[in-house]
Structure formats: C-alpha cells, structure tokens
Amino acid sequence: MGVTGAGRGAVAGTPDRADIGRPLAAFGWMLGAIASFVLMAVSGREVQAELNSFQLMAWRSAIGFAIVCAAMALSRPGFAQARTAQPWLHVKRNVFHFAGQNAWFMALMLLPLAQLVALEFTSPIWVALLAALMLGERLTRRKIVAVLLGFTGVLIVAQPGVEPIQIGHAVALMAALGFALNTIYTKQIMAHDTVLCVLFWMTLSQGLMGLVLGLPGGFPWPSAGVWPWLVLVGMTGLSAHYCLTSALGHAPASIVAPMEFLRLPVIATVGALVYAESVAVAVFVGGAVILTANMVNIGVRWPRRRRAG
Numbered sequence: 166m167g168v169t170g171a172g173r174g175a176v177a178g179t180p181d182r183a184d185i186g187r188p189l190a191a192f193g194w195m196l197g198a199i200a201s202f203v204l205m206a207v208s209g210r211e212v213q214a215e216l217n218s219f220q221l222m223a224w225r226s227a228i229g230f231a232i233v234c235a236a237m238a239l240s241r242p243g244f245a246q247a248r249t250a251q252p253w254l255h256v257k258r259n260v261f262h263f264a265g266q267n268a269w270f271m272a273l274m275l276l277p278l279a280q281l282v283a284l285e286f287t288s289p290i291w292v293a294l295l296a297a298l299m300l301g302e303r304l305t306r307r308k309i310v311a312v313l314l315g316f317t318g319v320l321i322v323a324q325p326g327v328e329p330i331q332i333g334h335a336v337a338l339m340a341a342l343g344f345a346l347n348t349i350y351t352k353q354i355m356a357h358d359t360v361l362c363v364l365f366w367m368t369l370s371q372g373l374m375g376l377v378l379g380l381p382g383g384f385p386w387p388s389a390g391v392w393p394w395l396v397l398v399g400m401t402g403l404s405a406h407y408c409l410t411s412a413l414g415h416a417p418a419s420i421v422a423p424m425e426f427l428r429l430p431v432i433a434t435v436g437a438l439v440y441a442e443s444v445a446v447a448v449f450v451g452g453a454v455i456l457t458a459n460m461v462n463i464g465v466r467w468p469r470r471r472r473a474g
C-alpha cells in the first residue's frame with residue numbers, strides 16, 4: 166500500500182517552508198513504517214510455515230481487533246465510535262482489502278521479497294485508473310503517462326521473455342489492485358466515519374472471513390514458536406499505517422513518497438541476508454520507474470535549471 170495512494174502534494178519550483186512541512190519528522194515516521202512493513206513480511210513468512218494465508222489473516226485480525234477494542238474502551242466516546250453511517254461501503258472495502266492482503270501474504274511465499282515490494286508500488290497507479298472508472302474522475306494526460314510508466318516498470322521487474330512469468334507476479338499485482346480498491350473505498354468512508362470505526366469493522370469482518378475460509382481441513386492452534394510471529398504480524402499491520410499517516414501529517418505526499426523507495430533496498434537486503442535471495446538489477450530499475458510513475462501521478466514538479474546569463 167503505497168504512500169502516494171494516501172495523499173496528494175506538489176512541489177513547484179523551489180518550495181517554501183510551508184510547502185515542505187517537517188521533512189525530518191516525516192522521514193522518522195517513514196523509517197517506522199518501513200521497519201513495520203519489513204517485520205510484517207518476515208513474520209508473515211514465518212507464520213506460513215505452519216498456517217495458510219487465510220488462517221494467518223484470521224489470527225492477524227483477531228489480534229488487531231483486540232487492540233482496536235482496547236483503544237475504544239480507553240477513549241471517551243467508547244464503543245459508540247463503531248457506529249457507521251455507510252455499512253455497505255465497509256463491506257465492499259473489507260472484501261477487497263481482505264483479498265489484497267491475503268494475496269500479499271500468498272505472494273510472500275512465491276516471490277523474492279524485493280520483487281513483491283516493487284510490484285506492490287503499482288497500487289497508486291491502479292488507483293488512478295480505478296478512480297476514473299468508478300468515481301468518474303478525469304483521466305488526465307499526466308495520469309495516462311503515469312499509468313504507462315507504471316506498467317513499463319512492471320514489465321522491467323517481471324522481464325517477460327527473459328525470465329519465466331510466475332504465478333507470484335500475478336498474485337502480487339492482484340494484491341496491489343486490492344489495495345487500490347481499498348484506498349478508493351477508504352477515502353469515501355472517511356467522509357463519514359472515524360479511523361477507529363474503520364479499523365473496528367476491518368478487523369472484525371476480516372477475522373470472520375479468514376476463519377470461514379481457513380476452516381476447511383481444520384483450523385490448527387498455532388504452536389508456541391509461531392505465536393510471537395503472529396503477534397508481530399498483528400502489531401505491525403497497525404503500526405505501519407499509523408506511521409504512514411503520521412508521516413503524511415508532517416509533510417505532503419510529494420515529499421514523503423520518494424522516502425518509501427527506501428523500502429526496496431531494505432527489503433532486498435533482508436531477503437539476501439535472511440533467505441539468501443538474489444536480487445536482479447532489473448528489480449531496482451523497474452522499481453525506480455514505478456516510483457517515478459507515482460511521482461508523476463501525484464503531480465510533483467521538479468525545479469528547472471536557470472539559464473546562465
């Protein structure tokens with residue numbers, strides 16, 4: 166779920182202090198988000214050595230639900246915050262978010278970590294396309310360029326004709342599409358409901374979906390060795406988005422978005438050290454092209470050089 170899908174911003178010429186915000190504070194929060202995403206990826210792999218992705222989603226949501234309920238109980242409005250004015254929007258959001266998140270956990274087991282993250286960066290590109298189809302937003306020339314650049318980056322990462330296309334590539338793109346639909350519905354919901362309301366129905370409904378889909382063949386109780394990883398998955402799922410939101414509160418998306426690219430070399434290093442994964446240069450090149458597409462999508466303008474004389 167990319168930063169660029171969460172907000173918009175632009176840098177025109179040489180931006181003033183108000184335009185930039187507090188980039189150092191935003192960078193600190195982005196480091197927290199990157200650490201959360203990396204820990205979620207590693208813990209997700211460790212859990213799936215014992216549980217399937219549906220069972221993982223059930224336990225992850227149960228842990229998140231407990232945390233959200235505790236937060237509601239400690240706040241002054243209490244559980245009244247769970248009341249929603251748009252129940253049908255919550256249903257649609259959670260179905261697509263569950264599908265996207267489940268696909269992401271599946272792709273963890275099918276692709277090197279760096280490839281998965283690079284393909285996940287396409288989520289804001291899907292948002293641009295889907296907003297035009299679903300919300301009637303204008304597909305401007307800039308957005309068309311962003312879409313074309315984004316999918317050029319996908320081709321560079323996947324290298325069709327050079328490397329065999331894997332099912333993992335399709336699953337990773339399905340995850341990015343699910344995250345994009347989640348972004349669109351979340352924007353609509355936030356016009357009516359609070360963040361805790363969104364998280365309450367997300368963790369409750371996705372926990373039930375994971376339970377139902379994970380039941381066939383039995384629903385095993387996690388072993389003692391898996392429990393710490395499950396708790397880490399549940400906690401980092403919430404902390405990642407809290408850090409992202411906080412980063413965007415300190416600086417516009419045009420400043421924060423390039424910081425997210427740090428996730429690619431970090432996750433590639435983790436994949437190499439922990440799982441002995443090799444990383445192709447094409448993954449970084451394709452990831453950079455996809456990031457550039459995201460920057461074009463949010464309307465970043467790079468300062469032009471002044472002519473001498």
